[in-house]
Amino acid sequence: MKHLKGIKLRHRKNTEDFSTIDFPLPSKIILPMSMHMGVPCTPLVKVGDCVRVGEKIGDCEAPFSVPIHSSVSGKVTAISDYRNAVGAVCKAVEIETDGKQEIYENIAPPVITDRGSFIKAVRECGVCGLGGAGFPTHIKLNPKNEIDTLIINAAECEPYITSDYREMLENTNDILSGIEFIKNILGIKNVKIAVEGNKPKAIEIFEELTKHDNDVEIHTLPSVYPQGAEKVIIYNTTGRIVKEGTIPAEVGVIVINVSTVGFIYRYSQTGMPFITRRITVDGNAVKESKNIFAPVGTPIVDILNFCKTDIDSLKAVISGGPMMGMCIPDINMPISKTTNALLAFNKYDDRKTSACIRCGRCADVCPFNLVPAEIDKAYKIRDVEDLLALKVNLCMNCGSCTYVCPANRKLAETNQLAKTILPKM
Amino acid sequence: MNRLIVSPSPHDENYTKTSDIMLNVCIALLPALIAGCIFFGIRAAVVTAVCVISAVVSEYICRRLMKRDNTIKDLSAVVTGIILAFNLPVSIPLWMAALGSFIAIVVVKQLFGGLGQNFANPAVTARIALMVSFPTAMTNWVLPFEWKNGADAITGATPLVLRDMTPEKLAEINQEIPSCLDLFLGNTGGCIGETSALALLLGGLYLIARKIINPAAPAAFIGSLALISLIAGENPLYEILAGGVFLGAFFMITDYATTPITTKGKIVFGIGCGIITFVIRHYASLPEGVSFSILLMNILTPYIEHHTRPKVFGAKEAVKNEK
Numbered sequence: 113m114k115h116l117k118g119i120k121l122r123h124r125k126n127t128e129d130f131s132t133i134d135f136p137l138p139s140k141i142i143l144p145m146s147m148h149m150g151v152p153c154t155p156l157v158k159v160g161d162c163v164r165v166g167e168k169i170g171d172c173e174a175p176f177s178v179p180i181h182s183s184v185s186g187k188v189t190a191i192s193d194y195r196n197a198v199g200a201v202c203k204a205v206e207i208e209t210d211g212k213q214e215i216y217e218n219i220a221p222p223v224i225t226d227r228g229s230f231i232k233a234v235r236e237c238g239v240c241g242l243g244g245a246g247f248p249t250h251i252k253l254n255p256k257n258e259i260d261t262l263i264i265n266a267a268e269c270e271p272y273i274t275s276d277y278r279e280m281l282e283n284t285n286d287i288l289s290g291i292e293f294i295k296n297i298l299g300i301k302n303v304k305i306a307v308e309g310n311k312p313k314a315i316e317i318f319e320e321l322t323k324h325d326n327d328v329e330i331h332t333l334p335s336v337y338p339q340g341a342e343k344v345i346i347y348n349t350t351g352r353i354v355k356e357g358t359i360p361a362e363v364g365v366i367v368i369n370v371s372t373v374g375f376i377y378r379y380s381q382t383g384m385p386f387i388t389r390r391i392t393v394d395g396n397a398v399k400e401s402k403n404i405f406a407p408v409g410t411p412i413v414d415i416l417n418f419c420k421t422d423i424d425s426l427k428a429v430i431s432g433g434p435m436m437g438m439c440i441p442d443i444n445m446p447i448s449k450t451t452n453a454l455l456a457f458n459k460y461d462d463r464k465t466s467a468c469i470r471c472g473r474c475a476d477v478c479p480f481n482l483v484p485a486e487i488d489k490a491y492k493i494r495d496v497e498d499l500l501a502l503k504v505n506l507c508m509n510c511g512s513c514t515y516v517c518p519a520n521r522k523l524a525e526t527n528q529l530a531k532t533i534l535p536k537m
Numbered sequence: 538m539n540r541l542i543v544s545p546s547p548h549d550e551n552y553t554k555t556s557d558i559m560l561n562v563c564i565a566l567l568p569a570l571i572a573g574c575i576f577f578g579i580r581a582a583v584v585t586a587v588c589v590i591s592a593v594v595s596e597y598i599c600r601r602l603m604k605r606d607n608t609i610k611d612l613s614a615v616v617t618g619i620i621l622a623f624n625l626p627v628s629i630p631l632w633m634a635a636l637g638s639f640i641a642i643v644v645v646k647q648l649f650g651g652l653g654q655n656f657a658n659p660a661v662t663a664r665i666a667l668m669v670s671f672p673t674a675m676t677n678w679v680l681p682f683e684w685k686n687g688a689d690a691i692t693g694a695t696p697l698v699l700r701d702m703t704p705e706k707l708a709e710i711n712q713e714i715p716s717c718l719d720l721f722l723g724n725t726g727g728c729i730g731e732t733s734a735l736a737l738l739l740g741g742l743y744l745i746a747r748k749i750i751n752p753a754a755p756a757a758f759i760g761s762l763a764l765i766s767l768i769a770g771e772n773p774l775y776e777i778l779a780g781g782v783f784l785g786a787f788f789m790i791t792d793y794a795t796t797p798i799t800t801k802g803k804i805v806f807g808i809g810c811g812i813i814t815f816v817i818r819h820y821a822s823l824p825e826g827v828s829f830s831i832l833l834m835n836i837l838t839p840y841i842e843h844h845t846r847p848k849v850f851g852a853k854e855a856v857k858n859e860k
Binding site: 116353355356435436463472479511525 | 557652799851853
């Protein structure tokens with residue numbers, strides 16, 4: 113089958129053989145009310161309140177949002193304005209831990225009988241897409257259209273990150289049970305577990321465990337970035353094209369991250385909401401690279417110290433992968449639900465940008481056939497008509513164009529800037 | 538603690554720089570330079586050196602006067618200098634070679650905005666300017682290995698002129714129509730760097746292997762020229778091996794700035810060059826048409842590019858906005 117274009121990256125999965133270890137309880141956590149895509153939550157607690165592990169501390173009426181739960185037991189010490197890495201401001205609840213880790217009394221496995229109660233339970237558990245984008249999972253699992261294929265996104269195409277990979281090795285049965293669970297409740301016929309070819313061990317395990325299951329297919333994706341992007345993974349596994357302005361459900365597909373599936377199964381068994389997550393900690397400033405389980409809201413600096421990072425030499429800290437992750441402006445910020453990796457570097461490429469030589473490498477690598485060099489030119493003169501014709505609105509910001517540019521032009525960034533001057537549809 | 542750097546993604550580094558690309562082009566040009574020195578003597582290297590030095594100096598001074606960043610480190614001026622030298626006869630007065638570099642770098646490249654902004658190929662345009670200004674000096678073709686005779690070196694006609702001559706005329710000037718093998722090796726009269734198809738092919742294959750150039754354009758150019766010659770009853774092998782076809786195909790129509798970005802566009806560009814080259818060679822008063830074909834197609838590049846934009850994945854069909 114024909115695949116979309118992309119780039120070969122150095123995988124640098126240095127932590128792939130590191131089993132996940134529990135992160136020691138931090139002395140305080142900070143829970144921003146917006147860790148997902150959608151409407152931020154309103155705090156349900158006041159300063160001075162005592163909260164326990166799994167207690168809901170933030171929620172909102174809007175359907176396109178997910179509630180937030182405390183990952184520790186302790187006392188609320190502050191509720192203040194918080195500016196996240198993208199620059200948006202929301203409230204954040206600061207909780208000082210008491211070390212007891214008492215479990216909230218109302219924690220019990222959800223009663224799931226049909227699709228309606230399932231979707232409600234998924235919303236209540238506070239889970240959102242764990243691959244990085246943080247799309248509310250209960251919205252994704254409740255489409256209006258007929259779905260015939262469930263794609264489990266196990267591509268993990270970014271360099272360094274191995275948190276999904278460790279989930280696949282350490283919680284294989286949770287994932288398979290979760291798939292079975294979702295498939296039965298939503299009545300989906302086919303399941304494709306899409307794994308990038310650089311994870312042969314995971315592919316082997318999945319194949320072994322699903323060999324008697326005719327509905328589940330293991331699909332090996334080429335080791336070409338960005339396989340994990342939704343439209344790319346759908347095309348490369350099913351050949352279906354998600355057209356401009358439509359969603360995957362309209363071609364009968366739901367794509368869900370592999371760790372999200374594993375979590376949904378565990379939640380269905382224990383009732384414990386989404387409060388801890390697996391994080392890969394790596395980068396050249398980190399002396400002891402690790403995969404850790406950390407409470408959501410743990411300050412980044414605590415994690416960096418735990419992994420013996422040379423804080424004084426830090427130049428850049430990235431939440432997520434090096435291709436699409438975000439720079440962290442302050443290491444006192446907490447990890448969020450969508451932080452799948454923390455990368456700390458003591459070097460950062462400070463090469464100057466030079467003139468475009470029109471080599472066309474950006475166009476050669478764009479999975480969607482955009483021509484970033486042309487967009488760059490059109491944006492410079494604010495030619496909105498040409499930007500629309502060049503379809504800059506379809507750019508997914510995978511960063512491949514910037515990565516290959518010999519003149520070090522920030523093409524992906526320009527694409528995002530160009531989107532902001534397009535007329536609102 | 539240091540302040541952290543915050544910048545948009547991606548954060549990963551890629552090690553191919555503009556100067557790496559240009560350096561690779563220089564390396565790819567070396568076989569042809571060596572071939573030029575073998576056939577036309579050490580003066581071939583001298584002319585090349587003069588072109589390169591004057592190109593770099595022109596670029597440096599020009600950027601200084603325009604108060605812009607110094608760009609000589611990107612090596613693009615070196616590439617332009619070498620390619621220009623390859624388009625000159627070995628006997629050219631050195632000041633003319635330097636003037637050519639000045640035209641290429643200052644007039645054609647920097648006045649239009651520098652690297653990547655020029656619409657015409659600098660070396661090709663400079664060659665045409667010199668040819669129009671100094672027709673005699675620019676068509677004084679020293680024959681291969683004549684450099685051993687010093688000042689008495691015999692000059693002669695180029696293969697494209699020879700093939701149209703009657704046997705009597707050939708006897709009169711004491712030259713023969715060269716064999717295709719001689720053309721392939723470069724054992725014939727012509728510009729410094731254009732005669733040896735073998736050396737140029739080696740360089741071209743190197744650039745293709747290093748993924749610096751896309752083979753579409755050279756293949757379209759050479760292929761279309763051969764095909765038209767075949768249809769027109771000419772010898773296609775002679776047609777593609779004689780003159781500047783290989784130099785143009787691998788090093789001039791693969792110039793990033795002046796040819797379309799898209800692969801489809803590159804093919805259209807190559808075919809256009811093939812057609813125009815053939816038409817000029819056979820129906821115009823000039824014996825050689827590669828330079829003019831490239832210049833003409835350079836002008837068409839923005840239009841070709843606009844009409845060969847690839848279809849964006851998943852894009853809705855554009856609605857024409859009639860005003």
